[in-house]
Amino acid sequence: MSHPSSIQRRFPWHILFFLAPGLLIYVTFSVYPLLDTLWLGLFQEDATGQRFFAGISNYQTLLLDAAWSEPFWNALWNNTKFFIIHMLVQNPIGLFLAALLSSPRLRLSNTYRTLIFMPTMLSVVIIGFVWQLLLSPIWGISEGFLYSIGLGQYFDAWLGKESSSLITLALISVWQFVGIPMMLIYAAMLSIPDDLIDASVVDGSNAWQTFWNIKLPLILPTIGMVSILTFVANFNAFELVYAVKGALAGPNFSSDIMGTLFYRTFFGFQLQSGSITMGAAVATLMFLIILVGVMLYLFVVQRRMKRFQL
Amino acid sequence: MADVKLSNIKKSYGDTPVLHGIDLDIKHGEFVVLVGASGCGKSTLLRLIAGLEDISSGELCIGEQQVNSLPPSQRGIAMVFQSYALYPHMTVFKNMSYGLKIAGKGKDFIDAKVRDAAKILHIDHLLERLPRELSGGQRQRVAIGRAIVRDPNVFLFDEPLSNLDAALRVKTRVEIGKLHKELGATIIYVTHDQVEAMTLGDKIVVMNQGRVEQCGTPLELYQHPATRFVGGFIGSPKMNFIEGKVAAISPEHIEIQLSNGCRSRACVEAGDLKIGDAVTLGVRPEHIEERSDAGTPLSGEVSLVERLGEASFIYMTLSDDTEMVVRGSGESTVTTCEHIEVSFAPHNAHVFDSNDRALRRLKPGNVHSTAQLAELKAVGQEAL
Numbered sequence: 046m047s048h049p050s051s052i053q054r055r056f057p058w059h060i061l062f063f064l065a066p067g068l069l070i071y072v073t074f075s076v077y078p079l080l081d082t083l084w085l086g087l088f089q090e091d092a093t094g095q096r097f098f099a100g101i102s103n104y105q106t107l108l109l110d111a112a113w114s115e116p117f118w119n120a121l122w123n124n125t126k127f128f129i130i131h132m133l134v135q136n137p138i139g140l141f142l143a144a145l146l147s148s149p150r151l152r153l154s155n156t157y158r159t160l161i162f163m164p165t166m167l168s169v170v171i172i173g174f175v176w177q178l179l180l181s182p183i184w185g186i187s188e189g190f191l192y193s194i195g196l197g198q199y200f201d202a203w204l205g206k207e208s209s210s211l212i213t214l215a216l217i218s219v220w221q222f223v224g225i226p227m228m229l230i231y232a233a234m235l236s237i238p239d240d241l242i243d244a245s246v247v248d249g250s251n252a253w254q255t256f257w258n259i260k261l262p263l264i265l266p267t268i269g270m271v272s273i274l275t276f277v278a279n280f281n282a283f284e285l286v287y288a289v290k291g292a293l294a295g296p297n298f299s300s301d302i303m304g305t306l307f308y309r310t311f312f313g314f315q316l317q318s319g320s321i322t323m324g325a326a327v328a329t330l331m332f333l334i335i336l337v338g339v340m341l342y343l344f345v346v347q348r349r350m351k352r353f354q355l
Numbered sequence: 356m357a358d359v360k361l362s363n364i365k366k367s368y369g370d371t372p373v374l375h376g377i378d379l380d381i382k383h384g385e386f387v388v389l390v391g392a393s394g395c396g397k398s399t400l401l402r403l404i405a406g407l408e409d410i411s412s413g414e415l416c417i418g419e420q421q422v423n424s425l426p427p428s429q430r431g432i433a434m435v436f437q438s439y440a441l442y443p444h445m446t447v448f449k450n451m452s453y454g455l456k457i458a459g460k461g462k463d464f465i466d467a468k469v470r471d472a473a474k475i476l477h478i479d480h481l482l483e484r485l486p487r488e489l490s491g492g493q494r495q496r497v498a499i500g501r502a503i504v505r506d507p508n509v510f511l512f513d514e515p516l517s518n519l520d521a522a523l524r525v526k527t528r529v530e531i532g533k534l535h536k537e538l539g540a541t542i543i544y545v546t547h548d549q550v551e552a553m554t555l556g557d558k559i560v561v562m563n564q565g566r567v568e569q570c571g572t573p574l575e576l577y578q579h580p581a582t583r584f585v586g587g588f589i590g591s592p593k594m595n596f597i598e599g600k601v602a603a604i605s606p607e608h609i610e611i612q613l614s615n616g617c618r619s620r621a622c623v624e625a626g627d628l629k630i631g632d633a634v635t636l637g638v639r640p641e642h643i644e645e646r647s648d649a650g651t652p653l654s655g656e657v658s659l660v661e662r663l664g665e666a667s668f669i670y671m672t673l674s675d676d677t678e679m680v681v682r683g684s685g686e687s688t689v690t691t692c693e694h695i696e697v698s699f700a701p702h703n704a705h706v707f708d709s710n711d712r713a714l715r716r717l718k719p720g721n722v723h724s725t726a727q728l729a730e731l732k733a734v735g736q737e738a739l
Binding site: 238240241243244245246247248249250254258259262263 | 402405406407426427428432433434436437438440441442443444453454457458501505
């Protein structure tokens, strides 16, 4: 005798069946490598390559031993500067461009949109190489260009100086990726109904007041999202510095960020021998830094931000 | 005092003209309704008056001042949008006070203004809420409140009721009417709904394809439509039109040979008409009676009967396939497929010439204007 409740109690195999492919891929390529990295960071290797459990000693070395902690804090601070430059330059410019693009009086806005978004679609390695050539003091065109507009005396070997290499790299990255915040904010602005803008105009606000009082509050959630995407991308950055300055992130590690530090630690470079376990420890710290940042955003910033139905 | 005067206002987008020279005189305190089918340019005209779009040519004066190039905020107008356009991130209070704040008014002044307006509109308990926490009717009031606090000379309403459900629409309509009396301000109101137009307007401007078709009081439009378009637009159900030719002309009436073979009299002035000219006879459903001896008889087959209780709309097809609607009594026993005879009195007929211009009627359509208005309102209510 089949009973209705016994049918309901049967294990829902079909759910498992449909979840399995996605779950399998996610676990294999995301969850397992992450857990394995966390686990690997707790080991050390002796001279014979024998691995043994070492607790948190890798982290102690990394954070307390001057030979390791100096590069680590240097990379972390550089990475923070890298992020701050993006937040101060890339996102405001993206916002500004989006505001310009959404102006109904602008002609050829689709052309501008495509052109500004173009560098984003190029490989970072190509961008890095092109800018390295452009800025080269020996055969680069930027010196001649600056002279031709009367600013020649300001030219410098920006990529080659400790004081300016990180900023220059950050600005190159800003140039490449400014299209992403622009597109996201542009889309958010398009979704603001025209009536709202009209109402604000009838209420007497000028273009700036309309932007500040009406548009900006309505696109704040998008700006928040852009910020967190920038944060994650910046703390995972590696290719640009590697392509332009190599793994040593010179001069004198002045452009060293977490990605390049991890690369040297894990794979080794020139005199430094690679250590899988130490690399795993650096990777774990990178993961934790990003995790903390994202958590702060989700639980502190996003909770206060309201999404408004338009 | 803020009379609004439009002289030969034209608007075109690129090479496409949308308004072909609008002339309009609006007295202070008048409730003017711009009505027309969608795409006739009524909303564009309202946006021109508001200053949200540039006037291509012509002159717009509000009060004594020519305001063509003034920004909206300096025209002394306030606008209520179809979508209400409340700022979603501001509370009701902030929504209503935004304009005053931009204008740099003091805090106490703003506070008093907003609370006064809120009291008039019965939304004083909602001031701290966000728009998304309000019902449609409440949002509507906030939108009106936002207009009131600015103390405008002219209120502009852009289809303010079309987002409300039928019951609320009637209620809000009545309230807007009362509000107009209370505030005494000039109101320009755009709608596509002729019932709203008839019930609210002191003056109705019927627009069609970027032109003013006719401008007048509700009863003028109802009793003396100047064109076939106005005849068909005002009144519900629509006026019936039957094609025909002038058969005889006399000082009291003309005789028309209708396309279904009948011959009908109509009490209109012939003007330039000659015998044999093509004309259109118009007669309202409520003026056709379910008996054959009221005047011109018409016979046809019933295709549908809508029973509304106090009246029945009888849809019938004449022998030449002309479709007609008759407003029969609520007790009418007519059924579908039945063959019936109806008739209408010659003084209730409208006649339009081949250019769709109406001929002047010799007698007003009805005996008593207040009775007529009551009847009209009854028709309007049913249409909802």
